[in-house]
Amino acid sequence: AQSVTQPDIHITVSEGASLELRCNYSYGATPYLFWYVQSPGQGLQLLLKYFSGDTLVQGIKGFEAEFKRSQSSFNLRKPSVHWSDAAEYFCAVGGGFGNEKLTFGTGTRLTIIP
Amino acid sequence: GAGVSQSPSNKVTEKGKDVELRCDPISGHTALYWYRQSLGQGLEFLIYFQGNSAPDKSGLPSDRFSAERTGGSVSTLTIQRTQQEDSAVYLCASSFGGLAKNIQYFGAGTRLSVL
Numbered sequence: 001a002q003s004v005t006q007p008d009i010h011i012t013v014s015e016g017a018s019l020e021l022r023c024n025y026s027y028g029a030t031p032y033l034f035w036y037v038q039s040p041g042q043g044l045q046l047l048l049k050y051f052s053g054d055t056l057v058q059g060i061k062g063f064e065a066e067f068k069r070s071q072s073s074f075n076l077r078k079p080s081v082h083w084s085d086a087a088e089y090f091c092a093v094g095g096g097f098g099n100e101k102l103t104f105g106t107g108t109r110l111t112i113i114p
Numbered sequence: 115g116a117g118v119s120q121s122p123s124n125k126v127t128e129k130g131k132d133v134e135l136r137c138d139p140i141s142g143h144t145a146l147y148w149y150r151q152s153l154g155q156g157l158e159f160l161i162y163f164q165g166n167s168a169p170d171k172s173g174l175p176s177d178r179f180s181a182e183r184t185g186g187s188v189s190t191l192t193i194q195r196t197q198q199e200d201s202a203v204y205l206c207a208s209s210f211g212g213l214a215k216n217i218q219y220f221g222a223g224t225r226l227s228v229l
Contacts, residue, residue: 004156036220043118043205043220044157090156100145101170102218104156 002027004091006105013081014113021076021108023065023091033074034092034102035065044090050074061085086112116140118221120206126227127196135191135224139208146189147209147218148181152202160204163189164211196228 003026013019025031032051036044048059055067065076074091088109092102119138127133139146148160159173163183174180178196183189193200203225207218 006156041222043222044207045220046217049217092157100164101147101159101162101173102149102157103159104149106154106156 002031002093002103004093004103004105006089006091006108008108009106010109010111012111012113015083016080019076019078019081019085019110021089021091021110023074023076023105024072025074025091025093026072027093032094033065033067034094035059035063035074035076036090036092036104037061038088038090038107040087047076047089081110081112083112083114086110118206118208118219120204120221120224122224123222124225124227126229128229129198130195132192132194133196133226135193135204135226137189137191137206137208137221139187139189139206140219142210143208143219144186144211145209145216145218146183147207148189148191149205149207150175150202151205151223157205160191193226196226198228201226201228 005024034049035047037047038044047063048057050057050067058064063078067074088107090107091105094102121136144165146163149157151157161181162170178194181191203223205223207220209216209218
């Protein structure tokens with residue numbers, strides 16, 4: 001069965017500092033990987049996705065993530081965070097045709113301090 | 115519409131009552147998903163509709179939960195005889211088709227509170 005682990009429940013970062021949110025997955029084949037962001041009272045917005053090809057993917061809002069098959073990881077990074085980045089971040093894995101549902105991690109809540 | 119629309123945005127009900135949650139997907143999207151987000155939990159898959167195919171109901175937690183999708187568009191999630199543990203945010207998503215190469219677009223959700 002597929003699963004996603006986000007080991008950090010809550011992270012606090014100073015505005016302007018760099019950010020890395022961890023995500024580890026378990027999946028028996030080549031995974032499709034996603035990062036979503038959820039602001040309070042809002043639905044989920046896709047930040048970026050990995051399907052195949054280049055293991056470093058760029059997303060919206062200056063985010064990027066790197067797929068490392070050997071470590072079963074898909075960590076999200078941003079070189080300099082903004083106060084508006086405060087939100088809940090979810091990593092998800094899916095398997096393509098015949099397995100379209102997404103399996104989400106429990107999320108990491110990001111707090112930005114001045 | 116421009117995005118996935120869910121109604122109501124909030125629903126308060128008494129234990130034992132039935133509730134219906136509605137999802138209006140993005141026009142042209144053939145796939146529709148329901149997820150549940152409980153406090154402190156990630157999102158839990160409930161059910162998936164793809165075109166005219168039989169839905170994948172593997173995530174429904176009990177037979178009190180059911181969903182239908184009429185005309186390949188609007189979907190209704192029904193919870194019968196609600197229990198307090200059903201309190202959660204119910205999120206709907208839609209996509210052009212299967213997951214491969216496609217992206218799920220989420221609505222803002224319905225927050226269900228069972229008293």
